Amino acid sequence: MVQARRQPQRTCLGCRQVKDKAQLMRFVCSPDGEILADLKGRLPGRGAYLCNNRDCIEAAVSKKQFDRTFRQVCQPVTGAQLVEGIAQILLAHLASLLGMARKSAKFVAGSNAVLDALNRKGLLAVIVLARDISPQIGEKVRRKAEYQKIVTTKLFNKAELGRILGRAERSVVGLPDGKLADAFLDDLLRYQDISGES
Ligand SMILES: [Zn+2]
Known part of the structure; x- marks a missing residue:
């Protein structure tokens, strides 16, 4: 019997829901601290994951979740700028x-x-x-x-x-x-x- 392969799961930084990685957007922090959307999922480094919506992005920015995930102080950016x-x-x-x-x-x-x-x-x-x-x-x-x-x-x-x-x-x-x-x-x-x- 073939077992259904489990999709890798990640937690959204905004709403904290656990979802299939493929359903979430990946972000990385560049060496100079810039938060980059990695829509193709190919950029190196630790990734932060978010639902594909404004509310989750705004929540992550206002709660400073990016800094926490990347373990560094990222360049300041607003949710609106990321969106x-x-x-x-x-x-x-x-x-x-x-x-x-x-x-x-x-x-x-x-x-x-x-x-x-x-x-x-x-x-x-x-x-x-x-x-x-x-x-x-x-x-x-x-x-x-x-x-x-x-x-x-x-x-x-x-x-x-x-x-x-x-x-x-x-x-x-x-x-x-x-x-x-x-x-x-x-x-x-x-x-x-x-x-x-x-
Ligand atoms: Zn979310």
């Missing part, structure tokens, strides 16, 4: 995943093309609407996507989306079902948890 830094890292991940979609030509861009793609069931897995998309078009895409249970999110503006995709302004981008979309959705959920956006 902002993590949100920026995740946004950069999301942009680079869209850039990968561009390189492999695995994306649908532009409102008409995305609306067309939405007529074919099961083609798209996630849709990014530019923050400055016209409300009517955004709503039209969102409704149609919702009907197919496809995730829609507002990220970047039209100019940024265009630049990431190597094109002129784009108001909508769809990613087809697949590994890239899965990776995008993973980071998107983390971004939404930490930024409080939806």
Whole structure:
């Protein structure tokens, strides 16, 4: 009989709940005392673990839990600064995943093309609407996507989306079902948890 392998467990510095390590964010302290979010879990040194949310980060900072865990006085930082830094890292991940979609030509861009793609069931897995998309078009895409249970999110503006995709302004981008979309959705959920956006 194969035994289920137990996931390594860690305690969140904020709420003190014990969770699977994979569910928590890792932080390390750099040699000069800077607290760094180690989202890929690859930085050396002792790690501190936190739930992927503002409250736990704020609690850890206000109770000086980082200093205790790292056994040194870390550079002062506010919870808001840590949250902002993590949100920026995740946004950069999301942009680079869209850039990968561009390189492999695995994306649908532009409102008409995305609306067309939405007529074919099961083609798209996630849709990014530019923050400055016209409300009517955004709503039209969102409704149609919702009907197919496809995730829609507002990220970047039209100019940024265009630049990431190597094109002129784009108001909508769809990613087809697949590994890239899965990776995008993973980071998107983390971004939404930490930024409080939806
Ligand atoms: Zn927590």
